[in-house]
Amino acid sequence: MTTETTAPTNDAVLVAGAGGVVGRSVVEHFARTGVTTRGISRRAPQGVSGWTHLPVDLLDADAAVEGLRAASDTTRLAFAAYIEKADLAEQIGPNVALLEHTLDALDRLGAPLRHVTLYQGMKYYGAHLGRFTTPAKEDDPRLLVPNFYYDQEDLLRERAAQRGFALTVFRPEAVMGYAQGTxxxxxxxxxxxxxxxxxxxxxxxxxxxxxxxxxxxxxMTDAELLARATDWAGSAPTAAGEAFNITNGDxxxxxxxxxxxxxxxxxxxxxxxxxxxxxxxxxxxxxxxxxxxxxxxxxxxxxxxxxxxxxxxxxxxxxxNVSNVIKLRQAGFGACxxxxxxxxxxxxxxxxxxxxxxxxxxxxxxx
Known part of the structure; x- marks a missing residue:
């Protein structure tokens, strides 16, 4: 079994959705390790130092390019941006656009992107709809209902195949952490x-x-644990191209x-x-x-x-609401x-x- 690793200090990490519970924790983690860290959010999280805040409108493709010029050296992207909509079908358009505009802006700017982490959740398995198969496993079939997780993941895998970067998808549940205004x-x-x-x-x-x-x-999934897993995934060969359930382990x-x-x-x-x-x-x-x-x-x-x-x-x-986390353990991440x-x-x-x-x-x- 492999052990946790830390991102090389010559990496440049970009966190989309830095103001949220997941994004804030990821920013804190990488900034604390001395890695060049930038975060995209409407407002800068308070009490976090050692990183650069980028107030970029990711829904506007051209604005994304201009706003991310300062991040043209990005090697790793952690994508936690999200727009809430009451209707499931209406969630797809804006949330796919957030990811697409970020990836395409970095590509247009010539960023040496080598890894992207995407965050989903138990809604992937239908946890928001009623009783579902538990413990949920990563290879459980998708559902018929609209779900922006599916569309985002399909887009990410398509872009990864075209552009040659690696990816990892995490599916946490009830991420526990603090972020102001979330x-x-x-x-x-x-x-x-x-x-x-x-x-x-x-x-x-x-x-x-x-x-x-x-x-x-x-x-539950501790936000700090998820940040550590994000760091691990960027350099672990066993994480490349994979989707993992991730919880505290109990x-x-x-x-x-x-x-x-x-x-x-x-x-x-x-x-x-x-x-x-x-x-x-x-x-x-x-x-x-x-x-x-x-x-x-x-x-x-x-x-x-x-x-x-x-x-x-x-x-x-x-x-x-229970998922199977054995795949993640077998891949080498055992924190709990x-x-x-x-x-x-x-x-x-x-x-x-x-x-x-x-x-x-x-x-x-x-x-």
């Missing part, structure tokens, strides 16, 4: 819900379905995870009570503003904090996390940085 984020949904429960002095109740709480198995049951959270934050664990978060939580903006003031938190606008519809989708799912431990670590980090109120005993950074 409300489709399970870490922030859980953390904010727990923090508000604690602020009101209430028992911690699971807000999804009772069946989900007791029975359903779920997986499965969680919500009942066990909720008890862990209650214990960590000093809360009474209550019985589950199904709550439509998208209805119940948006009117709590005044509560959030009071918490920001009382705890000296970073003043994040409430509308940018959490997409509660996303929380409902995850916590209300009544089917297992205990998901409950890691969730607590991430929430404590948010507490230290005053993004959310800290758990008891966690020392916060000075203002």
């Amino acid at each position: 409300p489709m984020n399970l870490l922030m949904a859980i953390g904010t819900y727990v923090a508000m429960t604690r602020e009101l002095g209430l028992p911690l109740r699971f807000p999804g379905q009772r069946e989900t709480y007791d029975r359903i198995l779920y997986q 499965v969680v049951r919500w009942s066990h995870l909720w008890k862990r959270l209650a214990d960590h934050f000093g809360l009474e664990l209550g019985e589950p009570q199904t709550l439509p978060l998208a209805t119940v939580m948006p009117p709590r903006e005044d509560l959030w503003n009071r918490m920001v003031e009382r705890h000296g938190l970073v003043p994040t606008p409430y509308t940018e904090l959490v997409d509660w519809r996303f929380g409902d989708m995850i916590l209300g799912s009544t089917w297992d 996390h205990d998901s409950a431990d890691r969730l607590v670590e991430l929430l404590d980090d948010l507490g230290r940085r005053r993004i959310l109120p800290a758990a008891p005993g966690v020392e916060v950074q000075p203002v």
